[in-house]
Amino acid sequence: MLSDPIIGNYYIGIMSGTSLDGIDVAIAQRTRHGFVQIAAAAPALDNKLRQQILTICQDKKVELQTLGEVDFQFACACAHVVNQLLEDSRLSAAQIEAIGSHGQTIFHSPNGAFPFTQQIGDANLIAAKTGITCVADFRRMDMAYGGQGAPLVPAFHQALFAKSGENRVILNIGGIANITILESDNKVLGYDTGPGNTLMDAWCEKVNGECYDKNGEFAFQGEVLPALLKLLLSEPYFSQSPPKSTGREKFNLQWLAKRLAQLDSGLNSNADIQRTLLELSAVTISEQIQLHSAACAVFVCGGGALNPLLMQRLQALMPDYWVSDTAALNIDPMFVEAIAFAWLAEQRLLENTIPLKAVTGARRDALLGCVYRP
Ligand SMILES: Nc1ncnc2c1ncn2[C@@H]1O[C@H](COP(=O)(O)OP(=O)(O)O)[C@@H](O)[C@H]1O
Ligand SMILES: [Mg+2]
The missing domain is CATH 3.30.420.40 (ATPase, nucleotide binding domain)
Known part of the structure; x- marks a missing residue:
């Protein structure tokens, strides 16, 4: 050894x-x-x-x-x-x-x-x-x-980013989003909150043929659809207590299609659906962070950190938190x-x-x- x-x-x-x-x-x-x-x-x-x-x-x-x-x-x-x-x-x-x-x-x-x-x-x-x-x-x-x-990264977040006497949240927005709550007394909690980019990617690919919505430009063109958002938020995974982890097995295009079919979605534009999926990620992530941590700094990593609209919505939904990315901790958010x-x-x-x-x-x-x- x-x-x-x-x-x-x-x-x-x-x-x-x-x-x-x-x-x-x-x-x-x-x-x-x-x-x-x-x-x-x-x-x-x-x-x-x-x-x-x-x-x-x-x-x-x-x-x-x-x-x-x-x-x-x-x-x-x-x-x-x-x-x-x-x-x-x-x-x-x-x-x-x-x-x-x-x-x-x-x-x-x-x-x-x-x-x-x-x-x-x-x-x-x-x-x-x-x-x-x-x-x-x-x-x-x-x-x-x-x-x-899963998730395994919270142990690394703790080893690298924990600061005694300070609460911090590390938020990784990959296909799935996961949070790590680093508490001032060295306790750590972490789990998958649900979709990060995966539903946005899947919808964008289906309707635009692009693998992802670069810089959130497509979502920027739409409006949140409240009825759709409410239906998406009724997914039981979101209210389950941790420990929990998820993946593409659950949050995929079929999951979305099933819910779109329950609404008269013919009236909605594709951009509105894209915008609503972004809101779903922002709302589910921010609710879980606020449920489990006191107001503190949130450091984002993963591809979602490059989506300005998503970052903007996270900050707006968590006005008492300071949202930035892990570059502030000297680690490139993409790696x-x-x-x-x-x-x-x-x-x-x-x-x-x-x-x-x-x-x-x-x-x-x-x-x-x-x-x-x-
Ligand atoms: N410039 C960008 N604008 C918006 N979204 C982006 C941008 N760059 C990357 N992404 C998103 O990040 C995703 C990749 O993130 P990543 O952290 O690699 O996730 P995973 O761990 O699931 O591979 C892309 O699929 C895309 O949705
Ligand atoms: Mg990746």
């Missing part, structure tokens, strides 16, 4: 979330105070591979051969992004202690009779193709102890999650259990991730 974290060691984190927008990779260096981003990239996923993964996630049915082949291809894509970033930043594989790879979730089902979560992107291949030790499969040990297996997986890889090599049971509801804090050596 290694002793204390060695200052100067490099780790790599690979993250690709629900949005399927790309593969985020960050090289981070351990310092005395945390992790510093050295280099990062977020190339888009190859369109054919993205469509294949989307089909698997949406249809929830896949031939085993296709699954194996997509798993292989996604791992190769991850290894390629790592190798490219190392080359661009003039670092060698030998300088990197480990990669933490989240993998691409294709199914997350924490509450069924037989709970499971499934990520693809074979870590054996990533290790072999990069020559770097790869740590992967971070969620399933937490689930094996009865936890949600907080990737760096979190670099940190999780380090923690796994140090054989540190991850303090997450208060977040995920697991019976105990566990050692997360399996180690694949090249």
